[in-house]
Amino acid sequence: MVTIYDISKLAEVSPMTVSRVINQSGKVSEATRAKVEKAIEELNYIPNASARYLTAKKSKILSLIITDINNPFFTKVARGAEDKAKQLGYRLMLCNSDEDIHKESDYINMLISTGVDGVLITPSEDKSKKNLRTLTKYKIPFILLDRKVEGIASDEIHGDSQEGTRKVLQHLIELGHEKIAIINGPLDVSTARERQDTYIETLQTHGLPVKDDLIFQSHYKNKNKDEVFSKLLSLDKDEWPTAIFAANNIIAINTIKELRKRSIRVPEDISVVCFDDLDPAYDLDPFLTVVSQPAYQFGYTGIQMLIDRVEKNAPSEFRKIVLPSELIVRRSSASI
Amino acid sequence: MVTIYDISKLAEVSPMTVSRVINQSGKVSEATRAKVEKAIEELNYIPNASARYLTAKKSKILSLIITDINNPFFTKVARGAEDKAKQLGYRLMLCNSDEDIHKESDYINMLISTGVDGVLITPSEDKSKKNLRTLTKYKIPFILLDRKVEGIASDEIHGDSQEGTRKVLQHLIELGHEKIAIINGPLDVSTARERQDTYIETLQTHGLPVKDDLIFQSHYKNKNKDEVFSKLLSLDKDEWPTAIFAANNIIAINTIKELRKRSIRVPEDISVVCFDDLDPAYDLDPFLTVVSQPAYQFGYTGIQMLIDRVEKNAPSEFRKIVLPSELIVRRSSASI
DNA sequence: GATATTTATGTTACCGATAACATTAAAGTA
DNA sequence: TACTTTAATGTTATCGGTAACATAAATATC
Numbered sequence: 085m086v087t088i089y090d091i092s093k094l095a096e097v098s099p100m101t102v103s104r105v106i107n108q109s110g111k112v113s114e115a116t117r118a119k120v121e122k123a124i125e126e127l128n129y130i131p132n133a134s135a136r137y138l139t140a141k142k143s144k145i146l147s148l149i150i151t152d153i154n155n156p157f158f159t160k161v162a163r164g165a166e167d168k169a170k171q172l173g174y175r176l177m178l179c180n181s182d183e184d185i186h187k188e189s190d191y192i193n194m195l196i197s198t199g200v201d202g203v204l205i206t207p208s209e210d211k212s213k214k215n216l217r218t219l220t221k222y223k224i225p226f227i228l229l230d231r232k233v234e235g236i237a238s239d240e241i242h243g244d245s246q247e248g249t250r251k252v253l254q255h256l257i258e259l260g261h262e263k264i265a266i267i268n269g270p271l272d273v274s275t276a277r278e279r280q281d282t283y284i285e286t287l288q289t290h291g292l293p294v295k296d297d298l299i300f301q302s303h304y305k306n307k308n309k310d311e312v313f314s315k316l317l318s319l320d321k322d323e324w325p326t327a328i329f330a331a332n333n334i335i336a337i338n339t340i341k342e343l344r345k346r347s348i349r350v351p352e353d354i355s356v357v358c359f360d361d362l363d364p365a366y367d368l369d370p371f372l373t374v375v376s377q378p379a380y381q382f383g384y385t386g387i388q389m390l391i392d393r394v395e396k397n398a399p400s401e402f403r404k405i406v407l408p409s410e411l412i413v414r415r416s417s418a419s420i
Numbered sequence: 421m422v423t424i425y426d427i428s429k430l431a432e433v434s435p436m437t438v439s440r441v442i443n444q445s446g447k448v449s450e451a452t453r454a455k456v457e458k459a460i461e462e463l464n465y466i467p468n469a470s471a472r473y474l475t476a477k478k479s480k481i482l483s484l485i486i487t488d489i490n491n492p493f494f495t496k497v498a499r500g501a502e503d504k505a506k507q508l509g510y511r512l513m514l515c516n517s518d519e520d521i522h523k524e525s526d527y528i529n530m531l532i533s534t535g536v537d538g539v540l541i542t543p544s545e546d547k548s549k550k551n552l553r554t555l556t557k558y559k560i561p562f563i564l565l566d567r568k569v570e571g572i573a574s575d576e577i578h579g580d581s582q583e584g585t586r587k588v589l590q591h592l593i594e595l596g597h598e599k600i601a602i603i604n605g606p607l608d609v610s611t612a613r614e615r616q617d618t619y620i621e622t623l624q625t626h627g628l629p630v631k632d633d634l635i636f637q638s639h640y641k642n643k644n645k646d647e648v649f650s651k652l653l654s655l656d657k658d659e660w661p662t663a664i665f666a667a668n669n670i671i672a673i674n675t676i677k678e679l680r681k682r683s684i685r686v687p688e689d690i691s692v693v694c695f696d697d698l699d700p701a702y703d704l705d706p707f708l709t710v711v712s713q714p715a716y717q718f719g720y721t722g723i724q725m726l727i728d729r730v731e732k733n734a735p736s737e738f739r740k741i742v743l744p745s746e747l748i749v750r751r752s753s754a755s756i
Numbered sequence: 757g758a759t760a761t762t763t764a765t766g767t768t769a770c771c772g773a774t775a776a777c778a779t780t781a782a783a784g785t786a
Numbered sequence: 787t788a789c790t791t792t793a794a795t796g797t798t799a800t801c802g803g804t805a806a807c808a809t810a811a812a813t814a815t816c
Contacts, residue, residue, distance in 0.1 A: 085558065085802090087801090087802055087803085088802065088803065088804095089802080089803095097765075097766090098765065098766050098767080099766095099802090099803080099804090100765075100766065100767080100803095100804075100805095101764085101765060101766080102803095103803065103804060104764095104765090104804095106803095107804085109804090110764085110765090111762090111763055111764055111765085112764075112765085113763085113764060113765090116764080116765085128554070128557065130529055130532045130533050130558070131533055131802085131803080132474075132533065132535070132801090132802050132803070133470070133533040133534050133535065134469070134470035134471070134473040134474050134479075134534075134535055134801090134802080134803090135470070135474060135771090135801075135802030135803040135804090136802080136803055136804080137470040137771090137803090138468075138470050138471060138474065138770090138771040138772065138773095138801095138802080138803070138804090139770075139771050139802095139803060139804045139805070140771090140803085140804075140805095141771085145534075153495055153498055153499055153502070154492075154495055154496070154499060154699075154700075156490075156492075156699065159489055159490055159495060160490070162489055162516075163489055163490060163516070166489075166516055170523075170526075175530050175534075177513055177514075178513075178514040180498075180499070180502055187506075190506075193466055194511050196466045197466050197467055197468065197469040198469050198470075198481075198511075199468070199469065199470055218464070221464060222421065222466070333701070334701075337701040337704060340704055341703065341704060344704075362699070362701055363490075363492065363698070363699045363701065364490075365669070365670075365673040365698055365699065365702075366701075366702075367677065368673060368676055368677060368680075368707065369705055369707065371704065371705065421772090423771090423772055423773085424772065424773060424774095425772080433795075433796090434795065434796050434797080435772090435773080435774090435796095436773095436774075436775095436795075436796065436797080437794085437795060437796080438773095439773065439774055440774095440794095440795090442773095443774085445774090446794085446795090447792090447793055447794055447795085448794075448795085449793085449794060449795090452794080452795080467772085467773075468771090468772050468773070470771090470772080470773090471771075471772030471773040471774085471801090472772080472773055472774080473773095473801090474771095474772080474773070474774090474800085474801040474802065474803095475772090475773060475774045475775070475800070475801050476773085476774075476775095476801090477801085
């Protein structure tokens with residue numbers, strides 16, 4: 085390993101002078117600067133981040149914690165985050181909590197241990213509060229992305245669940261649907277709560293009945309489909325929904341798959357709509373009607389906010405950025 | 421920040437004893453161990469990774485460098501890598517080189533600076549050699565994933581480009597296609613070279629002519645589509661291919677999109693097949709005929725190999741693992 | 757020309773953890 | 787009982803940088 089001492093020997097100066105050259109701090113004559121730079125080049129010196137961190141307490145590393153790396157929504161978030169971080173001279177550690185509070189906890193400890201300067205996080209659920217408190221304790225700023233957490237005040241960037249839900253439900257109602265089911269994420273995630281509340285509210289506004297047995301609790305990833313479907317299938321014929329609002333893209337995909345398995349056609353027999361768009365490759369055969377959120381911008385702007393906070397350029401009160409969502413009507417929703 | 425000294429004061433022992441408790445090294449009496457653990461718990465102590473690294477030269481961090489975080493193939497690789505790393509007590513830094521040699525270079529410097537124990541890398545192209553040499557210079561072991569690099573000997577894990585290409589071309593030939601084009605990745609990527617060589621070889625084996633103007637150079641991500649298409653469209657009617665072999669999934673998707681833009685139907689007018697499967701959500705409407713590679717296992721086994729190397733459990737000669745690919749016939753390929 | 761100021765460089769101590777060696781107390785052995 | 791061994795704990799030095807202070811040489815000021 086090449087160190088600052090190797091450079092100092094080769095350039096015949098003190099290690100401190102080398103440090104000054106590297107950091108462009110203090111006064112260094114042109115002649116010595118040249119000598120040192122030559123030595124650095126020659127030995128292929130790369131500064132040791134750990135040693136630096138130990139004195140400086142700044143790592144120039146940020147982290148993005150997402151809950152599902154296989155969801156194209158989060159992939160786009162990651163891409164935006166990465167671009168912004170790179171642009172402003174930070175490195176990004178990408179962590180995938182998998183909607184699992186324990187994995188999230190492990191990652192947070194790891195990040196503290198590593199000494200990241202800040203964290204952009206999609207908390208897995210309300211219990212994430214404990215993990216976020218740990219960050220606070222270690223004075224590591226964080227921005228909540230996509231989801232809020234009860235009892236945690238912080239900078240936030242997220243979509244407008246209410247507006248989005250309203251748009252997509254109005255779309256269904258305009259198509260003539262009156263029996264609309266919701267297959268939701270877990271209620272200890274803020275977006276799921278908001279979507280459900282707005283679902284109920286919107287139905288009521290339009291004078292439609294809200295039926296408990298058309299409200300299903302599922303999971304934002306790939307779980308307990310069976311339970312939801314056995315409940316759904318046990319409904320009387322005349323109670324069957326004519327449309328399903330899935331709280332995210334993964335749920336929607338799973339729902340359509342399960343329906344088809346049972347020879348129920350979408351959209352002929354039942355319409356399906358959801359939050360969040362799919363992989364761009366889907367443009368090939370645009371099928372699913374969605375409320376799309378600007379995922380890339382979530383990441384891009386989120387990191388910007390985080391860096392503002394890290395570098396203390398942010399106002400002392402917390403900022404909340406709400407990004408608009410857009411209804412994209414495709415073939416999975418049809419009039420009744 | 422809580423340090424080992426804070427713990428040592430609270431527990432009334434020396435810092436060294438605290439260190440022993442944390443690392444379960446040396447002898448510590450049950451009574452002191454309990455005292456120390458209580459203090460650690462109480463103060464919520466998290467060891468400082470930088471300080472540790474400085475003496476131990478072991479970070480327990482690995483890195484995975486991929487070339488396209490928006491490609492579901494790599495997302496699955498990442499997932500497999502993450503699972504294995506976590507399972508064996510390592511952390512994973514995910515980097516996205518974006519098929520860009522300079523970004524790759526920056527990331528490698530950053531990883532050296534951070535002191536990662538090893539790197540699982542999909543090199544962006546043959547020029548990556550320089551970057552890989554830097555790793556070698558810093559004695560950081562790496563495993564080549566998916567792609568080889570000329571002049572670099574190392575552990576490798578990749579798919580069988582030849583077998584896969586052969587399978588998918590035979591499939592087309594069996595369907596009666598004789599004019600088969602290839603839209604390839606850049607030839608300074610090993611997989612592209614192998615696919616092209618095998619393309620030529622397979623056509624010849626089957627007594628089919630190999631025509632230069634049916635061989636197109638594109639990019640594994642989202643570039644120079646236009647150039648390829650203007651060339652393709654300038655072909656005489658009777659020279660037109662009846663099938664296109666795209667060297668990866670992204671190229672295939674772009675190809676189909678461009679064809680459709682020009683009202684050319686797939687598969688009625690032209691069949692399209694490719695390497696690598698798409699996002700699992702595509703199962704909804706399985707369209708593209710592909711040669712699928714076990715992406716998850718690329719990551720999973722790749723990290724296993726890397727850790728073997730890092731912990732010096734690997735044989736001194738380099739290992740090459742070749743994973744089989746599988747032809748999945750769907751609707752995008754039809755008989756002529 | 758003597759003193760004050762600025763510029764360029766060096767020295768020392770420290771960040772938090774641990775390896776290597778040192779010390780003390782307890783247990784085992786002749 | 788005296789002496790060796792082992793167990794339990796402590797002390798010191800070090801990893802690679804840098805902040806803070808120190809010093810020497812060059813330049814400016816009166």
